Amino acid sequence: MKKLIRFTLLAFALALCVFFVGCEEQSQMSTSTLRLALTSPHYKTERSLTPGQDLMDITSYHITGTGPKNQTFNLNSDQQLVAIGNLTIGTWDIVAEGLNSKNEVMVRGSLKTLLSKVTSSATLQLDTLVGKGNLSATITWDTDQVHTDVSLEANLYDQGGNVMQLIVPNLDTDAGSVVLSKELDSGSYLLSLKLYSQSVVVSGATMAVRIINGEVSEDTIEMVIGDLSTEFNISLVNDTMLPIEGSVTIEPSVPQSGEQVTLTYTPIDLPDDIAVEDLDISWYCEGLLVQSNSNSYTSIPEAGTHRYDVIVNHAKLGSMGSSTLLLTMPL
Incomplete structure (x- = not known):
């Protein structure tokens, strides 16, 4: 009888040990x-x-x-x-x-x-943003409209407005072209171009650039030198991480010589958390900054064709976009 009692107590004690050890292991590995x-x-x-x-x-x-x-x-x-x-x-x-x-x-x-x-x-x-990519921009112009001393000024800025080093190689003056190349960190950049002939700016362009890891961002940019034309083109370029779409209107729609013209940019389908007031909108004419922090620009253009570039930016990464307008004023 005593042996049976001792055996029962021993079995109960072992069961308690197993129970508490199991609880401890469960607690540690929850x-x-x-x-x-x-x-x-x-x-x-x-x-x-x-x-x-x-x-x-x-x-x-x-x-x-x-x-x-x-x-x-x-x-x-x-x-x-x-x-x-x-x-x-x-x-x-x-x-x-x-x-x-x-x-x-x-x-x-x-x-x-x-x-x-x-x-x-x-x-x-x-x-x-991760990694590096490459910029490859081919710049072209009409050789019949420039002097043999033609030169190109190119400036590159990151999204924060900091100047990036960009070397302009020797121009191919016979073909009227040059290729701008540079390895860049992933992100959004602003490329500003000015074409000179006889030390005078004859054309300019401002474009948004998007760089992603391991890829080449490339395009051909034509430097338009003003001529008389009955047409103008509006092109909104959304080359950012968030496509900021919009439209540009002209008032009056058919301008006359010496008449004041107002260009207005209106964004379309902005995300719910972004308002028009949150956008930084800048206007460039022939590569020169003419208006900042405004969705409209008013001027009296001279006769000929003028290039207007609208740069739209937001604080979010990669949000820079650009739109190009060729406006023709009659004599």
Whole structure:
């Protein structure tokens, strides 16, 4: 009888040990599911000095994380809302990258977050552009309209307005062309051009440039030298990460010689969180800044064809866009 009692007590004690050890292990390895929302700007454009349209879109995400007890995860997703299960409760360092259709990394973001039974979701902002790309702009002009001393002034600015070094190579004066090339960090830039003949500016252009990782942004820019024409063209170029579309109206629609003309820029389909007042709109005539912080410009142009460039910018990454207008005034 005593042996039976001792055996029963021993078995009960072993059961308690197993119970408490099991509870301790469960407490140490408690897990939860993290629901991670990835947010990033759109990388879209329509044309001009950008890579292909499909390369501007983020099509997939690569996500890695390191947490308690050196637990890690590594996964790919084509969704912006990702559920990651069986993660140890505690602090996690998470890095996410947005990739385009060629699996080139476009943008990156990181997050340190506490995963618990209470906090099981987080938002990771992809807000750092990644890598370098190349600018290749072919500049052309009509050789019959310039002197043999023709020269080109080219200035390149980043989105913050800082001057970037850009070397203008020797011009091919016989063909009337030159190629501007430079490796740049991913982002948006402003290219300003002035063509001189006999030390006088005869043409100018201002364009927005979008650079992405591992790609070439290229286009041909024609330097128009004013001539009399019965037509003018309006072209809005959205070569930014967020396509800011708009329209330009002219008043009067058919200007007469010596008449005052007003150009007005109106954005179309702005995102809900962006108002017209948030945009920085600048007007250039023949490459010269003539109006800042205004959606309209008024002047009395001289006879001939004049190039007007409208530059639209916002504080968000890659938001710079440009529009070009050729306005013809009769004699």
